[in-house]
Amino acid sequence: QSRTITGTVTGKDDGAPIPGVTVVVAGTKSGVTTNGSGSYTIKVPSGPQSLVFTSIGYLKKTEKITGSILNVSLESDTKSLAEVQVVGYGTTTKRANVGNIATVKGSEVVEQPVQNFQQALGGRAPGAQITIANGVSNTTPVFRIRGTNSISLSSQPLFVVDGVTVFAGDYGNESGGSALSNIDPNDIESIDIAKDGAATAIYGSQGANGVVFITTKKGKKGTAVISVNAYTGVTNVSRLPQVLNAAQYVALKNEAMVNAGVYSAATVPASGFGHAGFTTDASGNQVDTKWADLVYHTGKTYNVSTSISGGTEKTTYYGSANWSSQEGIIRRDAYKNKGMNFNIDHKANKYITLGMKVSYVDQLSLAAVTSGSLAGEQYATAGLGREALLLPPDISPYNADGSYNTNGAGMGTQGNVGSAYGTIAYTNPVSALALDRANAEISHTSANVYLQVKPTPWITLKTLYGADIIFNTADSFTNPITNYVSGVNTASALAFESTNKRYVWDNTAQFDHTFFGKHNFSLLLGNEQRGTNTNSFQLNRSVLSDPAFNVIQAGYSTTTYGGGGIGVNYLVSFFGRLNYNFDEKYFLSGTIRRDGYSGFGADKKYGYFPGFGASWVVDKEKFWDNMHFDKVFSSLKLRGSYAQVGNSNVGDFGSYTLYSASGLYNGQGTVLPSSTGNDKLGWETSKKTDIGFTVGFFKDRLTLDAAAYYNNINGLLYNVPAPPSAGLASNPLVNVGSMWNKGLEFDLNASIIQNSSFRWTANFNISFNQNKITALATGINQYTSGTTTSEITNISQVGYSIGNLWMIRSAGVDPNNGRRIWINAAGTKVEYAPTGTTATPTQKWYYMDGTAAPAITQAADAVNYANSTPKAYGGFSNTFSYKGFDLNILCTYQLGFSVYYGTQATLTDQRFWNNSTIILNHWTTPGQTAQYPQVYYGDNVSNGTGLPSDFNVYKGDFLKLKTVNFGYTIPKNITSKVNISNLRVFVSAQNLAIITKYPGPDPEVSAGGTGNSTQGIDRNTAANARVITAGISLKF
Amino acid sequence: LPTSISNQGYAQFSTVARIQAGVLGLYATVRSGASFGGRYIEADEAKGDNWINATSNGITDYNTWREANTSNDTEVVGLWGQCYLSINDCNLFIDGMAASGSAVLGNATLTNNYVAEARFLRALNYFALLNMYCQPYAVSNGASPGVPLRLTGNSSAGDYTLAPATVAQVYTQIISDLTFAEANLPLAYFTTGTTLDATSNTTRASRNTAIALSTRVYLAKGDYANVITQANKIVTLTAPFTATTGVPYALQANIANVFKTPYTTTESVFSLPFTTAETPGTQNQLATYFVNTTGEFYINASSQLFTDPNWRATDARRGLTKVSGTKTYSNKYPTGSPYTDWAPVMRYSEVLLNLAEARVNVNGVADLQAIALLNAVRQRSDPGAPAIIPTIANILEERNIEFLAEGKRWLDLWRLHMDIPAKGATIGVLPATAPAYIWPMSATEQVYNPAIGR
Incomplete structure (x- = not known):
């Protein structure tokens, strides 16, 4: 019955x-x-x-x-300790976890107009520093977990998606191409960021930079739930520097020419004024080109994600599709995404569960031409970020007859005349934007299948086979208009193809058993094998036959192989983890992993990586209640861990001494040593120590997580120079350096108001990190680096933080003569006279008493000036809901760092380049105190172009209104009438406002990309975008 | 990488073809624009008194020309590195042949041929290092500091601290290498049967190449008896002077033939080939230093060379110069971009003049062969020129005319420990005893090899 x-x-x-x-x-x-x-x-x-x-x-x-x-x-x-956390090869709860893992819920990264979820992580988790490097679509952010942990190898974390370590690099061409954009943020259940030794030890030689676990959504039992999430919006550039208009430009450049003595009315046509002069367009109007408006625009963004989720007792499924079209702030920069994702889990019987997941994403990273913003592009003469600023406003992209203004590969000077004015070597951005292309297509497939057997309730055996495959093509074309050089149409096309395949096979056995009621044991034993294959080649073709065709297949007179590569690596690992807890009060965990990796040297193929952790849930103790601590403290957990993990990003063949068979001697092939290996090449060792506590107040309405860590890295790889007389073909990578990071993290969560109609929760997190290099190679105590070889901006010295700014000091502008004063290595003031010669009596470089001084050079006179990585960073997030309304506001901040605003050197250069309006404050009369020296046409020294100087360095501290998300959920009684279970409309904004003293567009920038030693550089980089969207999300 | 071979198990010696390519690779490294394909010749010329620097460009031997080198100078650091890169490649090859290659070849003669080529090239590099960075043998009979003697191959990370050997020790090694080379190099290279392979005979070392180079080395060491012994193997007693065994060296009737395609005359003892696909590289090309009318250097009009009444207007070697405006340049390397003129390392006329000088040192200026040798070279280019007496000064002057822009002037001043004459109005005489007489030690060597001294 x-x-x-x-x-x-x-x-x-x-x-x-x-x-x-x-x-x-x-x-x-x-x-x-x-x-x-x-x-x-x-x-x-x-x-x-x-x-x-x-x-x-x-x-x-x-x-x-x-x-x-x-x-x-x-x-x-609300007890945060009950939160589920993903750990390597399993899950746990925050209460039981002895490691330090920050969990970000998928709901925190949805509905944001980002191309990859990393871009939405900034400020969400303590210990994770996310810097969006530039305003290019789908750019790969600088992602640092607890500081920079390597010198020569990547410091980006390991990404594990649903248990499979995946590709995370950039596969774009001139637009960004983050491999992780294949995951639709709507499909993310949670992101768990493993930071300390206990949490990362299970990844052994790959754990040094931390591990980011992404768990995608799975089906839930019940009838199918269909959800649709769509938004549309606009993207704008903000805070661009103000540049001179045509009238200001002509006046300033002519003043500079008079000062330089090159202005001569006799050599100038009567229609012109000086050597710089106005241009009139076809309708007779004076040209005043706002190049920034021609380079940047308001991009449009559309995104639709749908999913279906459901299941029976036995079978659950989740499927989703995503279509996205997001235009960047730069014209023709766009991200177009079509993705599908499906997973199914089936419980075959009491013992066997199996399932699979497959996702396929086709992604276009579109661009016309280089933005000049990605790492290494800062000095490209076609770089749009720079062209938008430096092109003269008194010339037009068009000639009066409507044709493009070109002169060889550069532009015509139009109204500006005279050899002293010079030629414009920069390409016409308008013709490039109209006719060039630099696209990439990324086809990304991720799949896995698993079989799980539970022969008894306490034994779980699981095998999982996963694949991550990227087919990547790049397709570039430079047009025949700007490349019609001396009668030859040198238009060129480039095609690049690469395949990147990774296979992972995991086998694990998990034993969970409780003895005598309170002794809980959990043992994990496992094996992982991972193989990676990459293969690429490039074709360059130039001198186009018929300008009407612009594909790689067209007729070209020159075809060259543009290089390529083959890579293979293999990782085999055995690992084990034993967790024990007594009565859910005392937790102990020990992990060990043995990795064998093909990239290591012959003598160092295998290594052991141990980790230990312990925690104590104090609030479970009797004395806790007896002493009535529980009245205030609702929970308290103490935690500590230690582990040795490694960084194995050594490249596939770095340990081998290689001979190249590509050279010739009088037409015959040669075989020659081409690179020097190191049989002892091994992983970098990170010894991570972490202690912390989690405390909850008032029934955990307020919780505080605090952690202190010390990460001592030894065996840092460095290309160690041998004496030249050793005759080595290259400097081999050797494990020689050491460095540490230490810091503090605080994460405060508060449910401030919780009642049925109004709720307010807040999160504040702050992380402090300090970094110091303690050793480089023998005989080497520093090395320098820059965003390109054209400009060295950073220095990494033993005893200092990695990648500090390496700047020449200055002492303003001499009020007497309007010249720049620098300070040399000895601390003595040295002035620069652009009018001077190297011969006496009028020196280019002289001391304040007028005697000749050696020229200021960066090598001789620059100092370790300021740190470029933030000392503190974090976020402050507030979520309000009132009846159907909800509002989330996230502010992010980075504090205690300096940025080299190299773009400002560009913007004050006295060649034909246009200038920022700050140049208007320049010296003209003796006695005047001015910010900028007397202008002198051709002077690219006084502004710091070739001499990175402190007057272009600014504090980068900022507080950003990163995300605002405001929504309204239509009452159920209305929506249920049309069979909609949930309907929410929302508006969202990104980068809405910033508080900073930094004068450039955005101090959150990295012209050096994700490089370890080139942070804090803003050089000709496109700014971060401001995005405003509106959308709808509904569930059936 | 697709075109790379790992050295695991001596894979680079695993086939006969790879070994042969390995030998050619050694030449390719020597041929580099950073050393014998350009920079060594250029530095040697810049150090001598025949040129005026036109550009004051610190990258292109300006400091060498004005005798104000620092250890950081491009040329000082660059040549050192390239010579040792080449030496190490030779060492790796010699080691690899012993360990693996000789078994793969299965031909002891061929193995020794190849090893002899490596040792010949090693000797060539060591001699260049002595020439630029060390005091001549004449100073203290070679007891002054030489360079580190590295005779085994280095192929991986390691500790490579090594003190320099003495100049005498380096000479001993060079002579040992050349002796081995002479004994083991092929007599000549043939295309088929007995048809001489002119290209290989110019671009690779044969027995006579090693003998020819040894005359230069012995002469620099002041070992005149051995110069005579060695030269006699490849120079007949009377004119026309030729080599009667091995590659049949002889003077060309017209010297201009040596400097034009195909560059493979029997006078070209050893030259390094360039092609449109194999170029010396920017700022290395001989043409941009000495030939171009906007070149780095033009002929010093007040030099002994240019004011020499014995260098007559009828001399064919005047035809290897060209005048542009008020300046005179060399015209030995006339081919413009991509600069495919071959770089000469040694010509037969040098062997003849080496022998003449040695004989004069032993027998005095009345030595009949010496007279004949000197005038053979002189009258080849200026048939109407009166014969001159083979004083050392006359021989040196003849060498100066003959080898202009071929990198021999500093070699001659150095080996005889002579002062460097003035260069125009700005650079005065540099005494042979001055510290700036020889190049300083490469700065990078000083940083990474604490045992180097200096």
Whole structure:
């Protein structure tokens, strides 16, 4: 005899139905789960019974059956220690985890107009510093977990998606191409950032930079829930430097020419004024070109994501599709994405579970021409970020006859005349934007299958095979108009293809058992094998036959092989983890991994990576309650860990001494040593120590996570120079250096107001990091680096932080003569006279008493000037909800660092380049105190172009209104009438405002990309975008 | 990488073809514009008194020309590195042949041929290092500091600290290498049967090449008896002077033939080939230093060379100069971009003049062969020129005319420990005892090899 009970489960806070709640008859194992609209139907034996309702994130509730309908509302489990966290090869709860893992919920990164989820992580998690390097679409952010942890190898973390370590590099061409943009943020369940030794030790030689686990959504039991999330919006450039208009430009350049003595009315046509002069367009108007308006525009963004999720007792599934078209701030820079994702899990019987996942994304990274913003592009003469600023405003992109203004590969000077004015070697950005292309297409497939067997309830055996495959093509064309040089159409095309394949096979056995009631053991044993193959080649073709064709297949007179590569590596690992806890009070965890990696040298193929952690849940102690601490402190957990992990990003063949068979001697092939290897090439060792605590106040309405860490890195790889007389073909990578990072992290979460209609939760996190290099190679105590070889901007010295700014000091402008004063290595002032010669008496360089001085050079006179990585960073997030309204505001900040505003050197250069309006404050009369020296045409020294100087360095500290998301959920009683279970409309904004003293567009910038030693450089880089979107999200 | 071979298991010696390519690779390294393909010749010329620097460009031997070198100068650091790169490649090859290559070849004669080529090239590099960075043998009979003697190959990271050997020790090694080379190099290279392979005979070392180079080395060491012994193997007693065994060296009727395609005359004892696909590289090309009318150097009009009445207007070697405006340049390397003129290392006329000088030193100026040798070279280019007495000064002057822009002037001043004459109005005489007489030690060597001294 049984009866049927039905009901709906809702959340106590918002009244929304909760799907997937397990409903079990008390004392039995028979149960059901709620469907997509939160309702359930269960058969219950007669007699007085209770139902038990459990769901992750909610407090367990037991309710007596009083009739045939039983509706319940569940209270959220605000105890943060109950949160599920993903760890390597498994999951745990925050309470049981001895490691330091920051969890970001998928809901925190959705609805944001980002191309890859990393871009939305900034400020969300302590210890994770995210810097968006530039305003190019789908750029790969600088992602540092607890500081920069390597010199020669990548410092980006390891990314593990659903258990498979994946490619995370950039596969774009002139637009960004982050491999991780294949994951639609809507599909992300959670992001867990493993920071300390205990959490990363299970990844052994790959754990040094931290591990980021991405867990994608899985199906939930119940009828299918269909959700649609769509938004559209606009993207704008903001805070561009103000440049001179045509009139100001002509006046300034002519003043500079007079000062330089090159101005001569006799040599100038009567129509002109000086050597710089106005241009008139076809309709007779004076040209005043705002190049920034021709380079930047308001981009349009569209994004639609849909998903279906559901399942039965045995089978659950989740499928999604995503279409995205996001234009960048630079014209023709765009990201177009079409993605599909599907996973299914099936419980075949009591013992066997199996499932699979497949996702396929086709992604176009579109651009016309270089933005000049990606690493290494800062001095490209076609770089749009720079061209938008430096091109003269008194010339037009067009000639009066409507044709493009070109002169060889550069532009015509139009109204500006005279050999002293010079020629414009910069390409016409308008013709380039119209006719060039520099696109990439990324086809990214990620898939895995698994089989899990539970022969007994306490043994779980699992095998998982995963693949991550990227086919990447790049397609570039430079047009025949700007490349019509001396009668020859040198238009060129480039094609590049690469395949990148990775296979991972994991086999794990997990044993969970409790002895004597309180001794809980969990043992994981596993094996992983991972193989990676890459293969690429490039074709360059030039001198186009028929300008009408612009594909690589067209007729060209020159075809050359543009290089390529083949890479193979293999990793085999065995690992184990033993967790023990006594009564959920004392937790111990020990991990060991043995890695064998093909990239290491012959003598160092294998290594062991141990880790230990312990924690103590103090609030479970009797004395805690006895001493009435529980009145204030609702929870307290102490935690500590130590581990040795490695950085294995050594490249596939770095250990080998290679001979090249590519050279010739009088037409015959040669074989010659081409690079020098190192049989002892090994991983860099990170010894990570972490202690911390988590404390909750007032029933965990307020929680504080605090951690202190020390990461001592030894065996840093460095290309160690040998004496030249050793005759080595190259400087081999040797494990020689050492460095440490130490820091503090605080993460404060507060549920400030929680009532049925109004809720306010807040998170504040701050991380402090300090870095110091303690050793480089023998005989070497520093090295310098720059964004390109054209400009060296950073120095890394033993005893200092990595990648500090390396600047020449200055002492303003001499009021007497309007010349720049520098300070040389000895601390003596040295002036520069652009009019001087190297011969006496008028020196170019002289001391304040007029005697000749050696020229100021960076090598001789620059100092270790300031740190370029922030000393503190974090975020402050507030979430409000009132009835149907919700509002989330995230502010991010980075503090205690300096930025070299190299663009300002560009903007004050006294060649034909246009200048920032700050140049108007320049010296003209003796006695005047001015910010800038007397202008002198051709002077590219006084502004710091070739001499990175302190007057172009600014504090980068900023507070950014990073994200604002405001939504309204239409009341259920309305939407349910049209069978919509949830309908929300929202508006969202990114980078809405910034508080900073930095004068450039954005101090959150990295012209050096993700490089370790080239942070803090803003050189000719396109600024971050401001994006405003509006959207709708609905569930059926 | 697709065109790379790992050295695991001596894979670079695993086939006969790879070994042959390995031998050619050694020449390719020597041929580099950073050393014998350009920079060595250029530095030697810049140090001598025949040129005026036109550009004051610190990258292109300006400091060498004005005798104000620092250890950081491009040329000082660059030549040192390139010579040792070449030496190490030779050492790796010699080691690899012993360990693996000789078994693969299965031909002891051929193995010794190849090893002899490596040792010949090693000797060539060591001699260049002595020439630029060390005091001549004449100073203290070679007891002054030489360069580190590295005779085994270095192929991986390691500690390479090594003190320099003495000049005498380096000479001993060079002579040992050349002796081995002489004994083991092929007599000549043939295309088929007995048809001489003129290209290989010019671009690779044969027995006579090693003998020819040894005359230069012995002469620099002041070992005149051995110069005579060695030269006699490849120079007949009377004119026309030729080599009667091995590659049949002889003077060309017209010297201009040596400097034009195909560059493979029997006078070209050893030259390094360039082609449109194999170029000396920017700022290395001989043409940009001495030939171009906007070149780095033009002929010093007040030099002994240019004011020498014995260098007559009828001399064919005047035809290897060209005048542009008020300046005179060399015209030995006339081919413009991509600069495919071959770089001469040694010509037969040098062997003849080496022998003449040695004989004069032993037998005095009345030595009949010496007279004949000197005038053979002189009258080849100026048939109407009166014969001159082979005083050392006359021989040196003849060498100066004959080898202009071929990198021999400093070699001659150095080996005889002579002062460097003035260069125009700005650079005065540099005494042979001055510290700036020889190049300083490469700065990078000083930083990374603490045992180097200096």
